[in-house]
Amino acid sequence: SMYWYAIEPLIHADRERFLALASQTSLPVLRRHIARRASDFEPAAESRRQLVALLGASSGSETRRDLLAGFLQGLEGRRTVARPDNWSTAYASLNADSSEEVRDLALRLALVFDDPAALASLQTTAMDADSPAHLRVRAIEALVARQPRGLDQRLLALARGPVVRSSAIRGLAAYAHAETPRVLLEEYPQLAPAEKQDALQTLASRAAWADALLAAVEAGRVPATDLTAFTARQLRSLGDDALTERLGRLWGEVRETPADRRRQIDGYRRQLTPAVLAAADASAGREIFRKACANCHKLFGEGSAIGPDITGSQRRNLDYLLENLVDPSAAVARDFQMEVLQTESGRVVTGLVLAESEAAVTVQTVNER
Numbered sequence: 001s002m003y004w005y006a007i008e009p010l011i012h013a014d015r016e017r018f019l020a021l022a023s024q025t026s027l028p029v030l031r032r033h034i035a036r037r038a039s040d041f042e043p044a045a046e047s048r049r050q051l052v053a054l055l056g057a058s059s060g061s062e063t064r065r066d067l068l069a070g071f072l073q074g075l076e077g078r079r080t081v082a083r084p085d086n087w088s089t090a091y092a093s094l095n096a097d098s099s100e101e102v103r104d105l106a107l108r109l110a111l112v113f114d115d116p117a118a119l120a121s122l123q124t125t126a127m128d129a130d131s132p133a134h135l136r137v138r139a140i141e142a143l144v145a146r147q148p149r150g151l152d153q154r155l156l157a158l159a160r161g162p163v164v165r166s167s168a169i170r171g172l173a174a175y176a177h178a179e180t181p182r183v184l185l186e187e188y189p190q191l192a193p194a195e196k197q198d199a200l201q202t203l204a205s206r207a208a209w210a211d212a213l214l215a216a217v218e219a220g221r222v223p224a225t226d227l228t229a230f231t232a233r234q235l236r237s238l239g240d241d242a243l244t245e246r247l248g249r250l251w252g253e254v255r256e257t258p259a260d261r262r263r264q265i266d267g268y269r270r271q272l273t274p275a276v277l278a279a280a281d282a283s284a285g286r287e288i289f290r291k292a293c294a295n296c297h298k299l300f301g302e303g304s305a306i307g308p309d310i311t312g313s314q315r316r317n318l319d320y321l322l323e324n325l326v327d328p329s330a331a332v333a334r335d336f337q338m339e340v341l342q343t344e345s346g347r348v349v350t351g352l353v354l355a356e357s358e359a360a361v362t363v364q365t366v367n368e369r
Contacts, residue, residue: 004033011041019054022067031066032073039074040359049084056090061099068094068105075112077360079146083113091115104135108142119148127154129163136164144171152177159183165191166198170368173202176345181212188222196226197295201367204234205347207243214246224250230295230366234350237340261327268322277318295366304366339363 007030011018015038022034041047051071058064075081087110094106110118125131126139140158143151144167152175158168160183172180184199191199200222203213214235216222227235227250235247294303297310314320341349341363351365362369 003027003030007034008037011037015041015047016050019050022054023058023063028062028066031063032070035067035070036074037070039071045082045084048081049086052084052086052090056086056093061097061102064094064097064102065099065105068102068109072105072109072112075109075359077357077362078112080114081112083115087113087115100135104138108138111142111146119143119146123148123151123154126158126164129161133163137167140164140167140171144174147174151175152180156180156183160187166195169195169198169202173205173347176206176347181209185212185216185221188216197228197231198367200226200228200231201234201365204231204238205349207238207240207346207348210235210238210240210243214243214250217250218246227251228292228295228366230350233338234348237350238348258327265322265326268326269318272318 007018007021010021019034019038022031025031025034035051038047038051051067055064055067055071058067091106091110095103097103097106107118107121111122122139122143126136126143128136131139140155144155152172155168155171155175156177156179158164159172165187169184172184181203184203188196188199200213203209213222217224217227232247232251236244238244289297289299290302293299293310296307297303299309300311313324337352338350339353341361343349349363349365351363353361354364354369355362
């Protein structure tokens with residue numbers, strides 16, 4: 001970090017020299033930082049042109065990988081930017097690199113530059129059943145970020161197959177396709193547990209889809225027990241009183257007052273005597289953690305980092321556990337406070353805001369960034 005603090009001011013004084021350092025340093029993190037910083041430095045068009053020139057002239061897959069990763073990080077959130085006039089030459093060189101990762105990153109950058117050849121290539125890869133699964137997943141994620149016309153129809157088809165289904169289901173949330181709830185609910189019984197959570201989060205992102213989801217729960221097609229606390233919170237965030245009332249009947253009411261929560265904590269404390277705790281099944285507790293908590297919290301390296309890591313928490317302290325399980329929002333650090341965002345297309349996103357810029361708001365939800 002000290003190297004970076006010394007290098008960063010140089011971009012203001014001598015941008016070409018600043019970029020040249022990316023080829024000279026042996027530290028991957030500095031290469032990524034330099035590319036990220038230069039990707040949007042005004043005048044942005046000239047900065048990107050110089051960065052593309054550096055990419056085309058660079059040698060070694062590791063250097064190219066780091067420059068591309070930093071470039072993409074700097075452009076994160078932008079669906080498209082003007083394509084530099086020297087891009088085609090550089091892309092031909094990058095696309096011939098021996099590293100699959102370099103070729104993949106270059107393809108993603110080409111998509112941001114609205115390169116028609118890249119768009120066609122990614123769409124072919126995404127739909128090609130013979131392509132490796134990880135390449136198809138990357139292609140789908142890159143296409144969803146770009147949102148080309150007609151991708152939603154392709155995602156609906158992919159949601160019916162087992163190989164890249166999770167990526168397709170998550171991607172459908174970005175589109176307001178009327179067929180999404182029907183397809184996902186028809187496929188729901190065949191989905192793996194993680195895929196079911198992806199489907200629930202997608203269906204809970206729009207009021208019309210949430211209506212179909214709750215109708216499926218009412219009909220017994222989706223077990224009410226599949227709705228996690230995070231999904232319930234997402235449904236309430238839609239701000240639809242009728243949906244919230246139905247959710248309360250199907251999933252349970254949310255105790256909103258401190259007095260209600262205090263009574264519940266006191267009741268559990270009376271039930272959980274030392275004798276009861278001594279007979280507890282820790283293995284069963286781990287399974288409950290995996291189902292109900294791991295979507296947001298980590299325990300001994302397992303789970304997600306949306307909420308605090310609870311590995312070092314006071315798990316043997318009954319008062320601590322009851323306070324945090326029954327009333328988890330009573331004391332939430334600012335870094336873990338959820339935000340609710342509504343897009344112009346009607347999608348509601350609930351999650352942690354990781355970063356904000358003029359180009360993008362980066363949000364970590366329970367199942368995607």
